Amino acid sequence: xxxxxAANLLSVLNGLAIGALLFVLAVGLSLVFGMxxxxxxxxxxxxxxxxxxxxxxxxxxxxxGAFLGALGLAAVIGLLAGGGLSAMTEPLRRRSHLxxxxxxxxVALIVAEVLQIxxxxxxLAVPAPPGLDxxxxxxxxxxxxxxxxxxxxxxxxxxxxxxxxxxTTLGALIRATVADREMVAAVGxxxxxxxxxxxxxxxxxxxxxxxxxxxxxxxxxGLDSTVLILALVVVVIGGLGSVRGALVGALVIGQxxxxxxxxxxxxxxxxxxxxxxxxxxLRPQGLFGxxxxxxx
Amino acid sequence: MTEVSARTExxxxxxxxxxxxxxxxxxxxxxxxxxxxAAVVVVLAAVPLFLAPFATTTLTRLLVFGLLAVxxxxxxxxxxxxxxxxxxYFGAGAYAAGWVSIHLTAAIPVPLLVGAAVGGLAAAATGWxxxxxxGVYFLMLTLAIGEVLAQVAQSxxxxxxxxxxxxxxxxxxxxxxxxxxxxxxxxxxxxxxxxAFTAVWLLARSxxxxxxxxxxxNEPRMRAIGYPTTLYKYGAFVAxxxxxxxxxxxxxxxQRLVTPDDLGFTTAAIILLAVVIGGAxxxxxPVVGAAIVVLVRDALGPGLGGHGELVLGIVFVLVVxxxxxxxxxxxxxxxxxxRRT
Numbered sequence: 001x002x003x004x005x006a007a008n009l010l011s012v013l014n015g016l017a018i019g020a021l022l023f024v025l026a027v028g029l030s031l032v033f034g035m036x037x038x039x040x041x042x043x044x045x046x047x048x049x050x051x052x053x054x055x056x057x058x059x060x061x062x063x064x065g066a067f068l069g070a071l072g073l074a075a076v077i078g079l080l081a082g083g084g085l086s087a088m089t090e091p092l093r094r095r096s097h098l099x100x101x102x103x104x105x106x107v108a109l110i111v112a113e114v115l116q117i118x119x120x121x122x123x124l125a126v127p128a129p130p131g132l133d134x135x136x137x138x139x140x141x142x143x144x145x146x147x148x149x150x151x152x153x154x155x156x157x158x159x160x161x162x163x164x165x166x167x168t169t170l171g172a173l174i175r176a177t178v179a180d181r182e183m184v185a186a187v188g189x190x191x192x193x194x195x196x197x198x199x200x201x202x203x204x205x206x207x208x209x210x211x212x213x214x215x216x217x218x219x220x221x222g223l224d225s226t227v228l229i230l231a232l233v234v235v236v237i238g239g240l241g242s243v244r245g246a247l248v249g250a251l252v253i254g255q256x257x258x259x260x261x262x263x264x265x266x267x268x269x270x271x272x273x274x275x276x277x278x279x280x281x282l283r284p285q286g287l288f289g290x291x292x293x294x295x296x
Numbered sequence: 297m298t299e300v301s302a303r304t305e306x307x308x309x310x311x312x313x314x315x316x317x318x319x320x321x322x323x324x325x326x327x328x329x330x331x332x333x334a335a336v337v338v339v340l341a342a343v344p345l346f347l348a349p350f351a352t353t354t355l356t357r358l359l360v361f362g363l364l365a366v367x368x369x370x371x372x373x374x375x376x377x378x379x380x381x382x383x384x385y386f387g388a389g390a391y392a393a394g395w396v397s398i399h400l401t402a403a404i405p406v407p408l409l410v411g412a413a414v415g416g417l418a419a420a421a422t423g424w425x426x427x428x429x430x431g432v433y434f435l436m437l438t439l440a441i442g443e444v445l446a447q448v449a450q451s452x453x454x455x456x457x458x459x460x461x462x463x464x465x466x467x468x469x470x471x472x473x474x475x476x477x478x479x480x481x482x483x484x485x486x487x488x489x490x491x492a493f494t495a496v497w498l499l500a501r502s503x504x505x506x507x508x509x510x511x512x513x514n515e516p517r518m519r520a521i522g523y524p525t526t527l528y529k530y531g532a533f534v535a536x537x538x539x540x541x542x543x544x545x546x547x548x549x550x551q552r553l554v555t556p557d558d559l560g561f562t563t564a565a566i567i568l569l570a571v572v573i574g575g576a577x578x579x580x581x582p583v584v585g586a587a588i589v590v591l592v593r594d595a596l597g598p599g600l601g602g603h604g605e606l607v608l609g610i611v612f613v614l615v616v617x618x619x620x621x622x623x624x625x626x627x628x629x630x631x632x633x634x635r636r637t
Contacts, residue, residue: 039432095620097432098378102572103616105380105565109609117603225561229443232436269447276440277425284428 010141011262012255017147017216019254020154024209025227026234027161027246028202034178034241036195038089039101043206044228045111046081050074050210051219052115055124058214062127067211074207082203086196112224121221126214133215146215153212157205158247165243174198178241230257233272237279239286248287340486344479352478353550354595356485358587360546363489365570365582366496367539372568373577374500375532376512377427378435380564381442382540384422387449387559389415389541391456394465394548402466402474408488408545415541416534418445423533427526430515442564449556461555468549475549485546492539497579499535508532562605566593569612575621 029043057070085107089100127133128146135142165171176184177194185191210219217223234253238245256275260268279287344352364386371377389411396402396410422445426437449456456462467474468484475481499505510518511525519525548554557563566589574585592611593604 033432037432039435091617098435099616099620101378101432101435102568103613105568106609106612106616109565109605109612113603113606113609117606225443229440229561233440236433236436236440266451269444269451273422273441273444276437280425280428280437 008259008262009139010143011259013138013143013147013151015255015258016251017150017154017254018257019251020151020158021209021213021216022230022234022254023154023247023250024157024205024212026231026238026250027243028205029231030235030238030240030242030246031165031174031178031198032202033235035174035181035198036089037097037100038104038199039097040085040104040199040202041101041228042081042085042104042108042111043203043231044224044226045108045115046078046203046206047210047213047227048112048115048219048224049077049081050207050212051126051214051217051223052119052124052210053077053207054126054211054214055119055219058126058129059124062129062133064129064131067129070211070214071208074211075204078204078207079200081207082200083196085203086199090192108224108228112221116221119219123218123220125218128215150212150216161205162243162247233276235286237276237286239288242286242288245286245288337490341483344482349478352482354591356478356482356550357594358590359482359485359489360543360550361567361570361586361590362583363492363543363546364540364567365574365586366493366579367536367543368567369571369574369576369579369582370496370500370532370536370539372571373575373579373582374505374512375508375529377430377529377533378432378568379426379438379442379536380435380561380568381426381438381440381445382536382567383559383561383564384442384445385415385419385537385540386544386547386563386567387554387556388418388445389544390548390554390558391449391462391544392541393545394462394554395455397465397468397548398462401469403469404475404484407468407548408542411545411548412538412542415544416538418541419534419537420530423530423537427529427533439561439564442559443561446556446560449559456554456556459556461553462548463553465548465552465554467552481550485550488542488546492542493579493583496535496539500579504528504531566605566608569608573611573615573619 025043025047029040032038032040053074054067054070057073058066060066085104088107089103092100092103128144132146132149135144136148137143163171165174173184173189173194177189177191181191184194213227217227230253234246234249236249237252238247238249252275253272256268256272260271264271343355347355364382368379368382371379371382392414393407393411397407400406422441426434426441429437450459452458467476468481469475470480470484475484500508507518507523507528510523511528515525518528544554544558547558567586570585570589571582572585573588574583575581588611589608592607596604596607
C-alpha cells in the first residue's frame with residue numbers, strides 16, 4: 001500500500017488539486033439548480049471568462065498584484081454576470097425549465113465566441129504567482145508548489161461555503177429554499193432576491209475558479225465545455241443542491257480524472273462514465289441528494 | 297401559472313409545455329398536405345440540375361444535418377427528452393461508415409447500414425442510463441455521455457485517427473461506379489434522407505409514437521395505465537441513435553473526413569438549436585432549423601470572420617424569448633392546443 005502510494009502520490013495530489021477546483025466550480029452550479037431548477041449551462045463559459053481575465057492580467061508577467069487583481073476583477077465580473085443571468089431567466093419563470101437551460105446555452109455560445117474573437121484561437125498560458133511557481137520535493141519527486149497551494153485554497157473555500165450554508169441565517173434561508181420554495185415564499189421571503197444572490201455568488205465562484213485554474217489549465221477555446229461537463233458530472237454524482245455532495249463528488253471526479261488517466265490512460269473516459277452510471281443506478285438522486293430528482 | 301403548479305409541472309416531467317409541439321394536426325383535406333410535400337420533393341430532386349457544384353455540396357450538407365435534426369426531434373419533440381449528446385451517435389455512425397469505406401468496401405448500402413447499426417448500438421449501450429431520467433436531468437446526462445464518446449474518438453488513435461480525424465475516406469460506390477459528382481452524391485443523400493424521414497414520420501404516427509407523445513405529456517399517467525415508459529423511452533432513444541448514425545454515414549460520404557468535432561459538444565448544441573429554432577415536434581420544422589443553422593455557420597460564417605456561432609447564439613436567445621414554438625409555430629395561426637392534465 002505504501003509502495004503504491006509513493007508511486008502514485010503525484011497523481012493523488014493532482015486529483016486533490018483538480019477536486020478542489022471542481023468543488024469551487026460545481027458548488028455554485030449545484031446550489032443554483034437545487035434552489036431554482038435553473039440549469040446554468042453558461043457556468044463553463046464563466047469559468048473561461050475567469051481564465052481569460054487571468055491570462056490578460058497575469059500573462060504579461062507574474063506578480064502577486066496582477067494575480068490578486070485578476071481574482072478581484074473576475075469576482076466582480078462573476079457577480080455582475082450572475083445577476084444578469086438571473087434577470088435574463090426571470091421572464092422565463094413561467095415556462096419550462098428546459099427553456100431556461102436553453103437560454104443559458106445560447107448565452108454560453110455567445111460568451112465563448114466573444115472570448116475567441118477578443119483573445120484569438122491560440123491557447124494562452126497563465127503563470128503562477130511568484131513564490132508558488134517553483135516546485136517542492138515530495139518523497140523524492142518534484143511537485144508544483146502552486147497545486148499544493150490550490151489544494152489549500154480549495155479546502156479553505158470548501159470550509160467557508162460549508163459554514164455559510166450550514167451555520168448562518170442566510171445559509172438556512174438557502175437550504176430552506178432548496179427544500180421547499182413555496183413554503184419559503186409563503187412565510188414572506190422574496191424568492192427572487194434569494195435567487196439573484198445565489199446566482200451571483202455561484203457565478204462569482206465560477207469565474208474565481210477560472211482564475212485559480214489558470215496556472216494549471218491556461219485559457220483556451222473549448223475549455224468551457226470540458227469544465228462544464230466535469231462540473232455536471234460532479235453535481236449529478238453528489239446530488240443537486242447539496243454542498244457536501246458537491247465536495248464528495250468533486251474529490252471523486254478529481255481522483256478519477258487524475259489517477260484514472262495515470263493508471264488506465266485509455267479507459268479514463270469509460271471510468272468517468274462508469275462512475276456516473278453506477279451512482280445513478282444505485283442512488284438516482286445522487287450520493288447526498290434528498291429530493292427524488294433523477295427519477296421523474 | 298403559480299409556483300405550486302410550476303412544481304406540479306416538474307413532477308410531471310417538465311415537458312408539459314406548449315413549446316414542445318402538439319398532438320396530431322387538425323384534420324385537413326389530404327391534398328393540402330400532399331401537394332406541398334410532392335412539390336418540395338420535386339424541387340429538391342431537380343435542384344442539382346440548376347445549381348453550381350459548390351451550391352449543391354452546401355445543399356447536401358443541409359440535408360445531412362436536416363436528417364440529424366429529424367432524428368433528434370424524435371427525442372426532443374415527440375418523446376420530450378432534450379438531448380445535448382445526440383451528435384455522439386451521429387459521429388459514431390460517421391466513423392463506422394468511414395472506417396468500413398476505407399478498410400472493407402464503399403459500396404452502397406454497406407457504409408450506410410454499418411453507420412446506422414453502430415449509431416443504434418452506441419445509443420443502446422449508453423442510453424439505458426440516460427432514459428432513467430427526464431427533463432433537465434436528461435439534458436445533463438446526455439451531455440456527459442456525448443462528451444465521453446467524443447473523448448473516445450479523440451483518444452482511440454488506431455481506429456479514429458485521433459485529433460486529426462479519419463481522413464482518406466473513398467467516395468461512395470454504386471454498382472462499381474464512384475459517386476464523385478456533386479449531383480450524384482446529392483441524389484444519394486436526398487434519397488436516403490427521404491427514406492429515413494418517412495421512417496421517422498411513420499414511427500411518430502404509429503401507436504408507438506402515440507405512446508411516446510403520451511410519455512412526453514404525462515409520464516406518471518402513462519406508467520399508471522400500464523405502459524413500461526422507461527422501455528418506450530429507451531426504444532425511442534435507440535431509434536433516434538440509429539437514424540443519427542445513418543445521417544453520420546451520409547456525412548462521411550459527403551465530407552470524406554470525420555473529425556472529433558463532428559461528435560463534440562458544439563455539434564450537439566447546434567443541432568439542438570436547429571430543433572428549437574425550427575419547432576420541436578413537427579419533424580419538418582427541425583429540417584428548416586438545420587438549414588438555417590448550417591447556412592449561418594458554414595455559408596455566412598466565413599464572411600463574419602468564422603464567427604457564425606456568435607450569430608447563432610444571438611438567434612437562439614431571441615428564439616427562446618420570442619418564438620416559444622420555433623419557426624414551425626409560425627404556421628399555426630391559432631394558439632396551440634395545449635393538453636392540460
